[in-house]
Amino acid sequence: MNKVKVLIVDDSAFMRKVLSDIVNKDYRMEVVGTARNGKDALRKVKDLSPDVITMDIEMPVMDGLMALRCLMQEDPKPIVMLSSLTGKGAESTLQAISLGAVDFVLKPSGAISLDINQVETEIIQKIITASKANVAKKSPVKLMQRLPLKGSRGNGRSVVAIGTSTGGPRALQEVLTAIPKGFPAPILVVQHMPKGFTKSLAKRIGQLASIHVKEAEHGEQLQSGVAYIAPGDLHMGVEATYEHLKISLSQGEPMNGHRPSVNYLYQSLAKVKQYKTVSVIMTGMGTDGMEGLIELKTQCPETYCIAESEETCVVYGMPKAVIKANLANEIAPLDDINHRIVQAILGRGN
Structure with a gap:
């Protein structure tokens, strides 16, 4: 088996050493070099x-965002960003994902994280995932054509529920x-993402969208034409009132390692027939x-599922499972x- 060749880029000699040790410890990978900017x-x-x-x-001479931009234009490679959890850090991380980075890992305690070993498993997992990712032709995100609404305006008894993970933003x-x-x-949107990033994601997309995009809040009533993104580290479900649906957020146990979980959302929707x-x-x-989709389709046979095709997925895992x-x-x-x-909302038997 050919090992995954990894280049570590960090301005801290300590971080380069620790990250190299983490990578080289895994039999599937090897560090072929390091860079300081x-x-x-x-x-x-x-x-x-x-x-x-x-x-x-954040690096001197040339920062990670500029390097990422150059690489995506000249020689696209799967890139995993290392980020700090600050307001600016969240914005920069989402910008990196928008530019073509496959994923990111949070440094536990800032730029030089002496406790980086806390996220060792995550680093290994995300590098392995990135090695299988489709990064070809990842030009900056373009704004798609907005389709005019034609036909029935629906009866207010439909919900769109989107689930996504790596490559999702x-x-x-x-x-x-x-x-x-x-x-x-x-x-309703479940994007696997840690606490502190989903509000920035909602804001970033909302600035470009015609519809309102926001981070979901517990107890708020669902409104048509609004996209609600599940907050990082909280499950998002729905509860039915007499006339409406409202959002229910929970810090229950992760499901298969995820919180928020797409399964949780779909299982919740299965109860509002x-x-x-x-x-x-x-x-x-x-x-x-x-x-969750199996349960949703069993309880609500009218459920209609759209899966992203392999050709455009960054990682063809979740759609593949649903299709298989x-x-x-x-x-x-x-x-x-x-x-x-x-x-599906306007023309398939609302």
């Missing part, structure tokens, strides 16, 4: 041709920015969403998913 990294990439790059964001931006104003259903769900499963590692289980009503490339959502 983005400019150094660009040179090393040409010489070493790594399979995956770990990239710090880019995919969500493409889909949600193309949903037309006046869309006649609420949109008076509503039709259009489920959308997009790029992501693993199978989150499949078990024969749960997908249709398979669509990313640039057609917004159109399919509108058609």
Whole structure:
């Protein structure tokens, strides 16, 4: 088996050493080089041709974002960003994902994290996942054409429920920015993401979208034409009142390692049989969403599922699981998913 060749990019000698030790400890990977800034990294990439790059964001000479931008234009590679949890850090991380980074890992205690070993398992997992990712042709996210609403405006008894993970922020931006104003259903989104990042994600997408995009709040009533993103580290479900649905957030146990969990959302929707769900499963590692979708379709046979096609997924895990289980009503490339959502809500028997 060929080992995954990894380039470590960080301005801290300590971080380069510790990250190298973490990578080299795993039999599936080896560090082929290190770089102390983005400019150094660009040179090393040409010489070493790594399979995956770990990239710090804040570095002198050339920061991680500039290096990422150059690499995506010249020689796309799977890149895992290392980020600190600050307001600026969250923004920079989401910008990196938008530019084409596959994923990110939070440094536990800032730029030089003496306790980086706390996230050792996550680092290994995300590098291995990145090594299998589709990063070709990842130009900056384009704004998709917003489709005009035609036909029935629905009866207010439909919900769109989107589940996604690795590669999801880019995919969500493409889909949600193309949903037309006046869309006649609420949109619930579970994106696997840690606490502190989902509010920035909602804000970033909301600035580009025609619909309102926000981080979900416990107890709020669902409104048509609004996308609600589950807060990091909280499960999101729904509860039915006499006339409406409202959001229910919970810090219950993670499901298969995830909180928020797509399964949790779908299992919650399975209990509100008076509503039709259009489920959308997009790029992501693993199978989150499949078990919940089985329950949702069993309890609510009108549930309609759209799965992202392999050709546009950054990681073809979650959609693949749904498709293999024969749960997908249709398979669509990313640039057609917004159109399919509108058609499913307006034209499929609300």
